[in-house]
Amino acid sequence: MHSVVCIKQVPDSAQIRVHPVTNTIMRQGVPAIINPYDLFALEEALRLKDQFGGTVTVITMGPPMAEAALRKCLSFGADDAILVSDRAFAGSDTLATSYALTATLRKIMETRPVDLIFTGKQTIDGDTAQVGPGIAKRLDCQLLTYVSRIVDLDVEKREIQVERRAEGGVQLLRTATPCLITMLEGTNEMRFGDLEDLFRAARHDLKVWDRAAAGIDAVEMVGLKGSPTVVSKVFAPKPRSKRAEIIEGSDGDPQGLAVALLSRLFTQHPKLEQEIAKRAV
Amino acid sequence: MSEQPKKPAKKKVELDPRFVDYRHVWVCIESERGEVHPVSWELLGEGRKLANALGVELCGVVICGPGERGKSICAEAFHFGADKCYLLQDEVLQDYRNEPYTKALTDLVNGYQPEILMLGATTLGRDLAGSVATTLGTGLVADCTELLIDTETRNLASTRPTFGGSLLCTIMTQRHRPQMATVRPRVMAMPEPDASRRGEIVEVPFSMIETSIITKVLEFIPDDTRDKPNLPFADIIVAGGRGLKNQENFRHVWDLARVLGAEVGASRPVVQAGWAELDRQVGQSGKTVRPKLYIAAGISGAIQHRVGMDGADLIIAINSDPNAPIFDFAHYGLVGNATTILPALTEAFKTHLAQAKKTG
Numbered sequence: 001m002h003s004v005v006c007i008k009q010v011p012d013s014a015q016i017r018v019h020p021v022t023n024t025i026m027r028q029g030v031p032a033i034i035n036p037y038d039l040f041a042l043e044e045a046l047r048l049k050d051q052f053g054g055t056v057t058v059i060t061m062g063p064p065m066a067e068a069a070l071r072k073c074l075s076f077g078a079d080d081a082i083l084v085s086d087r088a089f090a091g092s093d094t095l096a097t098s099y100a101l102t103a104t105l106r107k108i109m110e111t112r113p114v115d116l117i118f119t120g121k122q123t124i125d126g127d128t129a130q131v132g133p134g135i136a137k138r139l140d141c142q143l144l145t146y147v148s149r150i151v152d153l154d155v156e157k158r159e160i161q162v163e164r165r166a167e168g169g170v171q172l173l174r175t176a177t178p179c180l181i182t183m184l185e186g187t188n189e190m191r192f193g194d195l196e197d198l199f200r201a202a203r204h205d206l207k208v209w210d211r212a213a214a215g216i217d218a219v220e221m222v223g224l225k226g227s228p229t230v231v232s233k234v235f236a237p238k239p240r241s242k243r244a245e246i247i248e249g250s251d252g253d254p255q256g257l258a259v260a261l262l263s264r265l266f267t268q269h270p271k272l273e274q275e276i277a278k279r280a281v
Numbered sequence: 282m283s284e285q286p287k288k289p290a291k292k293k294v295e296l297d298p299r300f301v302d303y304r305h306v307w308v309c310i311e312s313e314r315g316e317v318h319p320v321s322w323e324l325l326g327e328g329r330k331l332a333n334a335l336g337v338e339l340c341g342v343v344i345c346g347p348g349e350r351g352k353s354i355c356a357e358a359f360h361f362g363a364d365k366c367y368l369l370q371d372e373v374l375q376d377y378r379n380e381p382y383t384k385a386l387t388d389l390v391n392g393y394q395p396e397i398l399m400l401g402a403t404t405l406g407r408d409l410a411g412s413v414a415t416t417l418g419t420g421l422v423a424d425c426t427e428l429l430i431d432t433e434t435r436n437l438a439s440t441r442p443t444f445g446g447s448l449l450c451t452i453m454t455q456r457h458r459p460q461m462a463t464v465r466p467r468v469m470a471m472p473e474p475d476a477s478r479r480g481e482i483v484e485v486p487f488s489m490i491e492t493s494i495i496t497k498v499l500e501f502i503p504d505d506t507r508d509k510p511n512l513p514f515a516d517i518i519v520a521g522g523r524g525l526k527n528q529e530n531f532r533h534v535w536d537l538a539r540v541l542g543a544e545v546g547a548s549r550p551v552v553q554a555g556w557a558e559l560d561r562q563v564g565q566s567g568k569t570v571r572p573k574l575y576i577a578a579g580i581s582g583a584i585q586h587r588v589g590m591d592g593a594d595l596i597i598a599i600n601s602d603p604n605a606p607i608f609d610f611a612h613y614g615l616v617g618n619a620t621t622i623l624p625a626l627t628e629a630f631k632t633h634l635a636q637a638k639k640t641g
Contacts, residue, residue: 013445013585098415125445127565128423133379133411142496143379145408161499166377167313167403172500173378186559228420228457230294234443234450237584239609244598246614254625257615261597262629265613269595275516275573276630277637279542 001054001155003045004108005078005118006101006135007038009062009069010125018236034069037120039190041183044150045118046077046191052155054115055079057108061089061100067206074201075193081204082108086211088223094126096226098134100216105139107215115155117180121146132182142179148187153177293455296434300396300458306332307395307459309386310341310358310366311405313377314501315350319471320401322361324464326472327428328399329362331437334430340395341366344385346375352482359480361472366480367393371487376498377405381489383412389485390417395459397437399428402463414461420454421461424565426468426588437462446565446585467513467569467592510560512544512568517575520546520563520590521556524579524600524619528556533623534578540630546570546590548580564589576626579619582607599623 011030019026045056057080058073060066070081084104092100108114117139122129129145136143146165151172153160158178164171165184193201216222247264249257266273308328311318325341332339341358345351347370355366367389373381386409390398398413400406402424414421422439426449429438436453437460443450454460512518519541521534531551538545547557549564563570564586575593580586582598582605590596591610598611599619608614615622 011445013447016445016447018444018447093420094411095415095418095420124566127442127445128411128421129407130411130414130421130423133408134415136379137383137412137415143408143412144496145379146404163502165404166501167311167318167405168316169501169503171376171498172502173496174499175496228418228454229422229452230455232438232451232453234448237449237587237610244596244608244611244614246603246608246616249615249617254617254621255628257617257622258625258629261613261615261626262633265597266633272574272595273637276541277634279517 001048001052002057002112002114003048003054003116003118004057004059004105004114005038005042005045005073006131007042007058007060007069007073007120008035008123009033009060009066010035010123013124032065032068034072035120035123035125037122037124037183037185039120040185040187041118041120041181042073042076042078043188043190044181044183045116047188048116048150048153049077052153057082059084059101059104059108061085061092061097061104064208067208070206071201071204074204074206075198076191077193077197080207082207082209084209084214088211088219091224091227092222093227093229094128094130094134095228096222098131098138099221099226100214101131102135102138103216104209104214105135107209107213115158115177116160117141117178119180119182121182121184129182132180136180139180142175144173144175144179145182146184147181148184150181293434295456296458297456303394303396303458305337305340305395306335306397307340307342307399308363309398309400309406309409310343310354311401311403312343312345312350312354313405315345317354317357318401318403318405318466320403320406320464320466321358322474323466323469323471324399324401325358325361325363327464327469328397329472331397331428331430334432335396335435337396338364340364342369342386342389343367344369344374344382346370347372355480355482357474359478360474360476362478364480366482368482368484369487370484371489373489373491373494374487376501378494378496378498379408379412380494380496382409383416384489385487386413387416390459396435398459398461400461400463402465406463410461410463417459419457419459419461420452421463422452422454423463425462425464428462428464436460442565442584442588446583446588449584465569467571468588470571470592510544512546512561512563512570515544515570516573517541517543518546518563518570518572518590518593519543519576519578520548520580521551521578521619522548522580523550524581525551526620528554530620531556533620533627537576537623537627537630540627540634548586577607577611578623580607581605582610
C-alpha cells in the first residue's frame with residue numbers, strides 16, 4: 001500500500017496585507033504554511049497506512065523554502081518526501097503544474113507502484129481546485145473529488161468505495177485503484193506527531209528533484225511556456241461610484257443612530273419596509 | 282488559472298492557427314438527477330452578453346440520462362437566452378461521473394469548436410471543467426466575478442479574486458481555444474426568462490458502454506435540507522464579523538435576524554473561530570449571496586468577503602473604523618461599535634414593525 005499526497009506551501013492568507021497606496025501584496029512577514037485543505041488529505045493517507053500498513057510519500061512543487069512544509073508533513077508521520085524544484089517551473093499555471101506533478105508521480109511509480117494519490121480539495125491562495133483533476137486526467141486514472149469518507153478499501157482487489165459530496169446530496173461511488181482523491185475539509189482531524197517523529201523529520205534525507213530528475217524533457221510544457229493562461233493585470237476593486245452615506249449620530253447614542261437609519265431607510269426605500277413587514281409576521 | 286499571479290504580459294500573443302475557426306459561446310447546463318442548477322441560467326444571462334459582443338450564437342450543452350427531461354431542459358435554456366442546444370442523452374450519463382461526462386464534453390468541443398466554454402463552479406462543474414481543460418490542454422479560470430470581451434483579439438478577459446481574496450486579477454487565454462471559465466452560483470444575476478423564445482436542438486449521439494466505465498454510482502443520498510440555511514437565495518441577511526469581538530456577542534446578529542425574518546451570515550474569520558457554521562460563511566470561500574438587504578456588522582469588507590455579497594441590492598455597514606473598506610461599497614454606514622448598535626437596531630425595527638402593524 002503506497003499513497004502519495006500532493007501538498008502546497010502557501011502564504012497564510014489570513015495574514016496577507018495589501019499596501020493601501022500601491023495595491024501590492026506585502027509579502028514580508030507573511031508566514032508560509034501547508035495549505036490547510038491538504039492536511040485532510042495527508043491525515044486520510046496516514047489513517048489508511050495505520051489500517052493497511054505501507055508508506056506515505058509527500059510531494060510538492062515549489063521553491064526551495066517549501067522544504068519546510070514537507071518536513072512538517074514528515075513530522076506528522078509521512079515516510080518520504082520529494083521537493084520538485086526548478087527555475088523552469090516559475091510562472092506555472094494549473095495546467096503546467098499538473099504536468100510537472102504528473103511527471104514526478106510517474107517517476108515515483110518507476111521504483112514503487114502507487115495505489116492512491118491524494119490532494120486537498122483546493123488551495124487557499126489559488127482556490128482553483130484544478131490541479132487534482134489535471135493530474136488524474138494526465139495519469140489516466142479515476143478521479144474522485146470532494147471525498148468526505150473512504151468507506152472501504154480492498155488493497156488486494158484494487159477496489160475502493162467512497163462517499164463524494166455532490167450538489168444536493170452524497171454519491172456513494174465504487175472504483176478501481178490507483179485513483180486520485182481530493183479530500184473534503186472537516187472530514188478528519190490532523191494528528192500531532194510525537195517527539196520521535198519530529199527528530200526523524202529533521203534528520204530525514206529529503207529528496208530534491210529538478211526538472212531532469214522529475215523526468216521532464218519537454219521544457220515547453222512547464223513554467224510560463226506551458227501555461228495557457230496569462231495574468232494581464234492585478235488590481236484592487238474600485239469603490240462604488242458613491243461611498244456609503246454615513247448616518248450621523250453619536251457613538252454614545254446607539255438608539256438615536258438606529259432610529260435615524262430606519263427613518264432614512266424607509267423614506268428612501270419604501271418597498272423594503274413592505275418586504276420586512278411581510279416577513280416579520 | 283495561475284496559482285501564483287505572474288508579471289503582466291507585455292507583448293501580444295497570437296492565437297494558435299489550429300483554433301482560428303473556433304466560434305460561439307457555450308454554457309454547460311448542469312442537471313444532476315434531472316434538476317437544473319440555477320447557476321446554469323445565470324451563466325446563460327452572462328453568456329448572452331458575451332455572444333452579443335462577439336456577434337455569435339449562445340449555445341447550451343445538456344448532458345443527461347435518457348427520457349423527456351432533456352428536451353424540456355433545452356426549451357428552458359432557450360427561454361434564458363440560448364440560441365441552440367446540444368443534447369447528449371444516454372443511460373451512462375444518468376448520474377454525474379467524471380469519466381463519461383469528460384468524454385462527452387471533450388468530444389463535443391472537438392467536434393463543434395466553441396471559442397468560449399463556461400461552467401458553474403459547483404462540485405460538478407469544477408470536477409468537469411478541470412478535467413476537460415486538461416484533456417484539451419487549454420486555459421481555465423476558476424470562480425470568475427466578471428467576464429468581458431476584448432473585441433480586438435476576441436479574447437475573454439476573466440476577472441477573479443487572487444491572493445486569498447485580497448486583490449483581483451484579470452486573466453486571458455490568448456493562444457488556446459476554447460477559453461474556459463467557471464463562475465460560482467449567484468455571482469451573476471438571474472436573467473428574466475422569455476417564454477416566447479425558441480431555439481434549435483442538436484441531438485448528438487454518445488457511444489460509451491457501461492462496462493467500459495470504471496467508476497460506479499452505488500447510491501445517491503440526498504441532503505436533508507430541513508433547518509439548513511439557504512443563504513444564496515435569502516432576501517434579507519444579517520451578517521457578523523470579527524468586529525463583534527467574541528462568540529457571545531454574535532447572538533446580537535441572531536436577534537436582529539429573528540426580528541427581520543432574515544438569514545444569518547458570517548465572515549471567514551468568524552467561521553474559522555467557530556462562532557458560526559460553515560454553511561453561513563459569505564465570501565469567496567463561502568457562499569455568494571444576492572439579497573435585497575444585507576446588514577454587515579463588524580465586517581471590514583476585504584475583497585474575499587465583498588465578492589460574495591457585492592450583488593446585494595442594499596448594503597448597510599456597521600463598523601467602528603470609519604476607514605474600513607466596507608464603507609467604499611455599502612450604501613449606508615453606521616460608524617460605531619456593532620455590539621451596541623445591533624441591539625439598538627433590533628429594538629428600533631421591533632418598535633417600527635409593531636407600530637406599522639397597528640396602523641397598517
